[in-house]
Amino acid sequence: MNSPADRGPLALAALASAAVSGLDPVSVEEVRTGPTSRYDVAFVQDAEHRRWVIRSPRTAAASAQLEQAATLTHLVARRLRQSVPVVKGWVALPEGGRAAVYPYLTGRPVELDLLTPGPGLTASLGRALATVHNLDPAIFDEAGSVSYDAETYRTRRLADLDRAAATGRVPTGLLQRWENQLEDVGRWRFSSVPTLGGVEGDQVLVGEDEPGELVVKGFLGWEDARVADAADDLAEIVAALDEESLDTFLEAYAHTRSERPDAHLVDRARLAHEMSLVRSMMAAVAAGDLDAAEDQASALRRLDEETSAQELAGALARATGETDEDAGALARATGETDEDAGALARATGETDEDPSDVEPEGRR
Structure with missing residues (x-):
């Protein structure tokens, strides 16, 4: 799988809205990544002033890593005092794989x-x-x-x-x-x-x-x-x-x-x-x-x-x-x-x- 070349911040915001019920995007900020990056990333703010992060894998390998990391952080979150990203919603991608959305961590x-x-x-x-x-x-x-x-x-x-x-x-x-x-x-x-x-x-x-x-x-x-x-x-x-x-x-x-x-x-x-x-x-x-x-x-x-x-x-x-x-x-x-x-x-x-x-x- 390869991420479409035109998957920009607006496309990522739409995916975030589809992934999390009640997430109504009002603004989106693209996180610029290089050609070797495994993910397209954006910060999304919704109508309730909540901030979210969406990560969309660019390759099948990155997709598998994202799924595994989500399983791990779900388990680790209960055992560490420090915050970790815990996925709140997934959305299927046309080319295969899924994008993940999780709450923005402050700091x-x-x-x-x-x-x-x-x-x-x-x-x-x-x-x-x-x-x-x-x-x-x-x-x-x-x-x-x-x-x-x-x-x-x-x-x-x-x-x-x-x-x-x-x-x-x-x-x-x-x-x-x-x-x-x-x-x-x-x-x-x-x-x-x-x-x-x-x-x-x-x-x-x-x-x-x-x-x-x-x-x-x-x-x-x-x-x-x-x-x-x-x-x-x-x-x-x-x-x-x-x-x-x-x-x-x-x-x-x-x-x-x-x-x-x-x-x-x-x-x-x-x-x-x-x-x-x-x-x-x-x-x-x-x-x-x-x-x-x-x-x-x-x-x-x-x-x-x-x-x-x-x-x-x-x-x-x-x-x-x-x-x-x-x-x-x-x-x-x-x-x-x-x-x-x-x-x-x-x-x-x-x-x-x-x-x-x-x-x-x-x-x-």
């Missing part, structure tokens, strides 16, 4: 790069995301979400790497660096947890609590939810936060988790963030958007240059016998990320010799 997206250390929104995000990861995996199984154990997920990442190499657009230095990390089995010993499949700032809704403090009020974007690596949900967060803010986030996250996070969680989150550039590039190629594909390829080349400089700085530090403190200062100056493991260790109270780091864990 504003969080700007991850503006988060600061200390009590407040950064800690609230850590606690809120931990509550998602604490959910019973059986809920996701009931909704039909996919589930991966640690080794299966590592294998999938290696397959992604092979596909990335086949494009010819990824620098060989990055490919080798990623392969080394993926073949380090010790980094991939974790217990799979319920995840959103990746969390970006526009998926996190922020509002004020009763004392007037900013807190996380809701989570959007459940179409990629799965039982897998918690690192996927941390990828954008660890990339955006500075060292002190990351410490705040990880401390709140670790203290709220029902099981202590593994020692390599942040390492894998960094890797997931880097490899997200490849997935974006390949999605652009599949959509025929070669300009976007080249933009992503340029970002990969810049990343290769940055990581090469970081590795050189680390090698020089070791060769000159610098102290740990000197190496840390050099790493921070060059953007090195080795200290992320230390941030997680401080948050969890874990030492380098912690036995949990060498015991294989995982869930299918």
